[in-house]
Amino acid sequence: MKRCHLMLTIFLVLGVASLAGAMDKEEAAHGPTAYVAPPANSIMGSCATPVVISSLPFSATAQTNCGLGNTYAATCLGNYDGGEDIIYRLDLAASTTIDIVMNPGTTGWTGILLDSACPPNATTCIATNTGSSGTRSILGKTLAAGSYYIMVDTWPTPNCIPSFTLDITAATPPPPPAAHDVCDGAIDIQGQSLASWDVNLTNAGTYYNDYSPVAPSCTGYTANGPDAVYSINLAAGEEIMISELGTCDTSIWIATDCGNLAGSCVAGADAVGGSATETVTYTAAAAGTYYVIIDSYATGGCPVTVTVNAPVSTEESTFGTLKAMFR
Known part of the structure; x- marks a missing residue:
């Protein structure tokens, strides 16, 4: 009988110790x-x-x-x-x-x-x-x-x-994303009348990671940073050359379907790591609207300068005739 009482006492003591252990020391005290x-x-x-x-x-x-x-x-x-x-x-x-x-x-x-x-x-x-x-x-x-x-x-x-x-x-809500953070708000390159412009591809600039090319096609790599979308109308056979220079590792790619950019990529460039110029040249296979995605590999993004040359027919695509779109 004494032995049973002793075992019960041990179990009770252990039970209390276990319960106290579920709290931090301050709470237990x-x-x-x-x-x-x-x-x-x-x-x-x-x-x-x-x-x-x-x-x-x-x-x-x-x-x-x-x-x-x-x-x-x-x-x-x-x-x-x-x-x-x-x-x-x-x-x-x-x-x-x-x-x-x-x-x-x-x-x-x-x-x-x-x-x-x-x-x-x-x-x-x-x-x-x-x-x-x-x-x-x-x-x-x-x-x-x-x-x-x-x-x-x-x-x-x-x-x-x-x-x-x-x-x-x-709480102060975050600013709304830039309109061309997504494809539906793509900025018309010809309509903005600029041969070169800057875009702050950061969350502070209200850009987010909405799109990423599917590796290894298109650019050869994924792009997990913020991106911005532009559009341009090309005739069949017209050629366009677009360059970008960012303060981080960037990429640039061209797609045909606004509803499926990653699945409709037709050209891209992501050849250089770090802060360096990326350039993509594309000849339109058919007349239509093409979407240019200015992208970044770094998740935080960075400021980017974009330069676009005039779309010209492939017959005219020589060093002497390739001119800036807007003078």
């Missing part, structure tokens, strides 16, 4: 969750009567959940929903990317959640942020139009946050 009693009835800051935020930016100081009771103690915050809580409702009229920052001052063991349901989901919310000290932040969350709930809580002790600030802002 904080001890088991102590739940604050729920309020006697619904008060401000609950799902039924949330603090409503109807426009952004929102900034509030001297906020508190002290005295509001522990209404919600089975949420995705886990241990951090055992204290008193306050609910905010954020109403969005349109899709918005938001940043939420809650500063609890000197109060530790705080948590914040964002969810589309109230009471919040018991296991999985849109986002949570918890910690033993410091500011709680939920950043860069893109939400569709609708209502969302933010809960501020603690892992007792402390039972509540005497004073905190809450700031919610609409």
Whole structure:
């Protein structure tokens, strides 16, 4: 009988040790969750009567959940929903990317959640942020139009946050891509009336990696960096020569099908690595619109200078007669 009691004691001790091991040392030392009693009835800051935020930016100081009771103690915050809580409702009229920052001052063991349901989901919310000290932040969350709930809580002790600030802002969206980042917005080379021009093939220049030739055909390599698309109308037998010089490894290729650029590539150049001039010369097999893709191998892209020579018939394609398209 004593032996059985001893084995049971060992199992219990091991069980406690295993449970503590699932937390970090600081959390394990904080001890088991102590739940604050729920309020006697619904008060401000609950799902039924949330603090409503109807426009952004929102900034509030001297906020508190002290005295509001522990209404919600089975949420995705886990241990951090055992204290008193306050609910905010954020109403969005349109899709918005938001940043939420809650500063609890000197109060530790705080948590914040964002969810589309109230009471919040018991296991999985849109986002949570918890910690033993410091500011709680939920950043860069893109939400569709609708209502969302933010809960501020603690892992007792402390039972509540005497004073905190809450700031919610609409994150600055990235600029829209350049129109000719995709083929549907291709710029007409003849229409822009330039023999040479610069294009900043970077995300900062609002260009992205939309297209890449299929290796080993066309250029011989893939191109995983940002690209820009131009178009030109050629008669059958006309020849065009296009060059580019970038500050990174670039490539240039020509295709016939706007809906399938990679699958319709007819000529390309990617012979030189690093910052060097790439040149492609192509004779049109048939009359029609051809698409010129100024591309980059580097994922970050780089500024590129493009130069195009006039399309001429192959009979006229000599050094003396090949002239710049625009004087």
